């Protein structure tokens with residue numbers, strides 16, 4: 001099936017052509033592990049996962065690399081000033097930097113699994129690739145792209161890279177204006193950035209390494225160039241990240257990489273729009289107050305409901321998060337689960353009708369392959385649920401595919417629902433339910449309601465069904 005993606009670099013929808021037939025090499029910027037991931041970060045990870053699943057379903061092998069930033073990300077990305085986020089996290093939590101990194105990485109992976117995100121092929125940590133980052137800086141130095149600011153670090157001279165700014169349509173002027181307020185005196189150009197920072201002379205850093213330029217640590221951007229080229233090669237297909245990364249981080253990654261590769265580095269750039277609050281403010285870890293997936297769990301939502309909410313939107317549009325939006329997503333998700341459970345419970349004999357399967361398969365995959373329009377595929381899925389001409393066996397097989405494509409675990413949740421409903425009610429509850437049917441038959445509505453309440457007090461819900469009633473254990 002033809003795949004189309006909106007490429008930030010060309011600002012156009014482009015037909016995807018892999019560098020190697022049948023394979024996608026894809027790098028997605030991962031988390032800075034100094035704090036819990038918030039649900040905005042996780043939105044970004046969900047979009048990466050949808051992208052990957054779409055390729056898998058189209059028959060590609062996907063080599064997906066996601067970095068773990070555990071060093072060098074300063075609180076002010078724009079001018080390489082401020083504290084190292086990791087050291088800041090360590091001071092806040094009263095732990096070593098290494099322990100902080102491990103703790104938040106584990107927490108992040110817990111969220112990752114709860115959202116049914118496929119683990120990347122590789123998850124390199126910046127601190128495991130210091131030699132590669134030093135090597136990158138050495139190469140840039142030998143090519144004449146660097147200069148030193150005493151007592152500060154080795155910087156990249158962006159005026160030497162003619163294409164600088166191409167990712168945001170040459171909006172270099174905007175970058176300059178934005179950076180002016182905190183413009184570092186020693187820089188030759190406001191957009192220049194640190195490749196290697198020197199350790200301060202008055203305090204000891206927990207993470208620091210020897211280098212040809214002195215003891216210090218790599219600038220944040222270095223890791224993504226060094227690790228992606230090491231793990232995916234000098235030219236790869238796709239690079240992704242949240243929308244904030246296009247203006248500085250990705251621009252700088254290109255500037256670091258293309259002088260070395262001597263050719264275009266990445267073919268397709270995808271940027272996921274932010275999750276914002278009601279007033280349109282970006283959810284940010286640095287603000288201190290943010291919602292993690294734990295807040296979603298604590299409010300009693302299945303993490304899948306959050307994934308479903310993201311699937312209802314599109315990556316090029318910001319999404320305003322609210323608990324009301326979660327409530328309607330929960331209702332929609334539950335509704336699908338109920339109907340999938342009915343399909344699973346349907347014991348009508350029948351076998352998979354291949355032609356019917358193929359038609360629906362393609363109808364559901366097509367919008368996702370067309371710039372990841374997941375919401376449109378959910379509309380087709382609703383249509384499938386309503387279509388009585390498709391037999392249960394075919395529908396079941398289609399939901400196996402839908403779960404692979406969208407990762408929404410419909411079958412798993414439907415099976416759990418059925419298991420819960422199939423728990424046999426104790427005799428006492430069954431007796432009350434029988435009495436309620438008798439009361440209903442004699443139109444004694446008050447008695448029927450009282451019996452329903454009695455049953456509820458014993459932890460069961462009684463539902464009317466075609467053959468009488470159904471008893472469901474309450475969660």
Ligand code: AMP
Nearest residue numbers: 030031032040041044241242274275283
């Ligand atoms: P960080 O952990 O801050 O390095 O961010 C990890 C990823 O989450 C990056 O790709 C960011 O661009 C992305 N991101 C940060 N904030 C948001 C947000 N509010 N909505 C969506 N993605 C975000």
Ligand code: ZN
Nearest residue numbers: 029030224249
């Ligand atoms: Zn990156």
